[in-house]
Amino acid sequence: MTLLNAQRISMQFGGLIALRDVDMRQVAGETLGMIGPNGSGKTTFVNVITGHLTPQRGEVHFDDISLLGRKPFQIAAAGLTRTYQAVRVFSELTVQENIATALVDAARPLDSDGVAETTEWLELRHRLDARAGSLTLYEQRRLEVLMRLVQRPKLLMLDEPVGGLSSTEVRATIDLLSELKARCTLFVIEHTMKVIRELADRVVVLLAGEKIADGPPAEVLADQRVVEKYLGSADA
Amino acid sequence: MTGLMRRWLAHAIFALAAFATPLLLSGNRYFAFIAGITFFSVLWATGMNLLYGYTGLMPLMFGGIAGISAYVTIGLSANGWSFWLAMLVGSVAASLVGIVLGLPALRLRGFYFTLCSLVIQTVITLAFVYFVNLTNGDVGISHIPLPELPGGRQLAGTAYELVLATIAVIGVVVLTVIVESSFGRRLTAIREDDGLAETLGINVTRQKLAAFFVASLFASVGGALYAPYVGFISPRSFDVLLSLNIWVMVAFGGRGTIWGPVIGAVILAPVPFVLQDYYTIKDVVYGLLIIGVVVLLPGGIVGGVKRKGRADAPAAVAKQAAPVR
Numbered sequence A: 001m002t003l004l005n006a007q008r009i010s011m012q013f014g015g016l017i018a019l020r021d022v023d024m025r026q027v028a029g030e031t032l033g034m035i036g037p038n039g040s041g042k043t044t045f046v047n048v049i050t051g052h053l054t055p056q057r058g059e060v061h062f063d064d065i066s067l068l069g070r071k072p073f074q075i076a077a078a079g080l081t082r083t084y085q086a087v088r089v090f091s092e093l094t095v096q097e098n099i100a101t102a103l104v105d106a107a108r109p110l111d112s113d114g115v116a117e118t119t120e121w122l123e124l125r126h127r128l129d130a131r132a133g134s135l136t137l138y139e140q141r142r143l144e145v146l147m148r149l150v151q152r153p154k155l156l157m158l159d160e161p162v163g164g165l166s167s168t169e170v171r172a173t174i175d176l177l178s179e180l181k182a183r184c185t186l187f188v189i190e191h192t193m194k195v196i197r198e199l200a201d202r203v204v205v206l207l208a209g210e211k212i213a214d215g216p217p218a219e220v221l222a223d224q225r226v227v228e229k230y231l232g233s234a235d236a
Numbered sequence B: 001m002t003g004l005m006r007r008w009l010a011h012a013i014f015a016l017a018a019f020a021t022p023l024l025l026s027g028n029r030y031f032a033f034i035a036g037i038t039f040f041s042v043l044w045a046t047g048m049n050l051l052y053g054y055t056g057l058m059p060l061m062f063g064g065i066a067g068i069s070a071y072v073t074i075g076l077s078a079n080g081w082s083f084w085l086a087m088l089v090g091s092v093a094a095s096l097v098g099i100v101l102g103l104p105a106l107r108l109r110g111f112y113f114t115l116c117s118l119v120i121q122t123v124i125t126l127a128f129v130y131f132v133n134l135t136n137g138d139v140g141i142s143h144i145p146l147p148e149l150p151g152g153r154q155l156a157g158t159a160y161e162l163v164l165a166t167i168a169v170i171g172v173v174v175l176t177v178i179v180e181s182s183f184g185r186r187l188t189a190i191r192e193d194d195g196l197a198e199t200l201g202i203n204v205t206r207q208k209l210a211a212f213f214v215a216s217l218f219a220s221v222g223g224a225l226y227a228p229y230v231g232f233i234s235p236r237s238f239d240v241l242l243s244l245n246i247w248v249m250v251a252f253g254g255r256g257t258i259w260g261p262v263i264g265a266v267i268l269a270p271v272p273f274v275l276q277d278y279y280t281i282k283d284v285v286y287g288l289l290i291i292g293v294v295v296l297l298p299g300g301i302v303g304g305v306k307r308k309g310r311a312d313a314p315a316a317v318a319k320q321a322a323p324v325r
Helices: A042-049 A072-077 A095-104 A112-121 A137-149 A167-180 A193-199 A217-222 A224-235 B003-024 B029-055 B062-078 B083-106 B110-130 B157-180 B182-199 B204-230 B240-253 B259-268 B271-296 B300-312 B314-321
Strands: A002-013 A016-027 A032-035 A057-062 A080-082 A155-159 A185-189 A202-207 A210-215
Touching: A002 A042, A016 A042, A016 A057, A016 A202, A016 A210, A032 A042, A032 A193, A042 A057, A042 A080, A042 A155, A042 A185, A072 A080, A072 B182, A095 A112, A095 A137, A095 B182, A112 A137, A137 A155, A137 A167, A167 A185, A167 A193, A185 A193, A193 A217, A202 A217, A202 A224, A210 A217, A210 A224, A217 A224, B003 B029, B003 B157, B029 B062, B029 B157, B029 B182, B029 B204, B029 B240, B029 B259, B062 B083, B062 B110, B062 B204, B062 B240, B083 B110, B083 B204, B110 B240, B157 B182, B157 B204, B182 B204, B240 B259, B240 B271, B240 B300, B259 B271, B259 B300
Parallel strands: A032 A185, A032 A202, A080 A155, A155 A185
Antiparallel strands: A002 A016, A002 A057, A202 A210
């Protein structure tokens, strides 16, 4: 079943074309990876899908409802949520309060057992009373995910979930995310190819606002154009 | 002690003190009047706290909204309306205006909204001066009659101060209930990061406007009761200085806490009366106080005490070292 269907998305900031006729489909249960150089339009794409930006052209359907013109809070209620490239939690509030805030207007909130279980799973239970701003980056990343999961999203868009993490933490995050795949559909923007290789069922490559490749990771990451324009010889 | 009792203990003590004060001071009209003005300050500081402390918006047109309510209430009363009905209509009308004046907050944050609200306040003050037919302009309205009570008696003296005490107590209770409700949680989320709040499903626009409505109700109920209590209003009564004075009380006591602004109001509201004999340096003292608060007590009195409490706990040392945003 098609969960997310974006068609011919075009987004322009003044003279700068950030996205040009980008098509993208994601079926429920499929983990989609999005890669591309800095400035290729990945975050802009997520911003368009989640209602933070209105594209000049294009259509977005999620779960058979049109998302264009809807505000981020309405899109969240429809079951589509996202995290940010730079970690964002309510840093002056405690972890517990952060979770409660995520629950306050959740359309399909987890019950309290579910919240406790998810908190335990993300290893944040011992931090419930800590101020979120005092957590380590890795803990904050997990809190971000927890705040989304208590809302039981159908699709979770993660914008560079391992950005700034150490290699051990990256390893642990990949393991967490592979378990997470069983809980909700994931869309992952990443620069770390290890994450994409291990998690993604399919990869989309953006270059200067255009989609240049779309397919299984092994195929896409070996694609001559992708190697030339983005990966370079080192990672390939 | 049951949880319920503990939860409301501070409120009970505050209510007792609030009701006892006018009774104790009933022998001295001057002191009783200072107490009355302090009750207005508690109410207003509590209302501004909802916006400034809990929603993160500093509304410098707060005084103007109180003024709109005062003028509407007095205008309607002068046309034969019962004071209480006029006050109801005036307060709701001013609060609806408050929502409209809060619209810029949907686009502007922090300092930029504050600047915008300053301009709005200035325009309101100019409007009070300009619409002479309704407000009697710069001259102001004097000899405002006291509100009538059922049975033809007038609300005056200690009874008036008891009404003000009641309103102040209700204000603090209402804020407490709001802060502990999901509405309060949404507002705090908006204060911390409104973009993240929206991503988590919170309708930021609606919540901000609701906050403006409720805070404006605090302003306007106070404004309506203020006019007959003092007996005289002019555009000066509700200018930016009123907004700033209330802001200082909130900041001085500790914004974003229930009791901080109450303490700020109780300490600062009597200051102008105390300093009356030193009117040449009054503004200097007040100015120094504002600077002192901003520099020395960024979290206010209550905020400072809380921070100290946290710093004493070993786990909190790392927090203190973290850079302040």
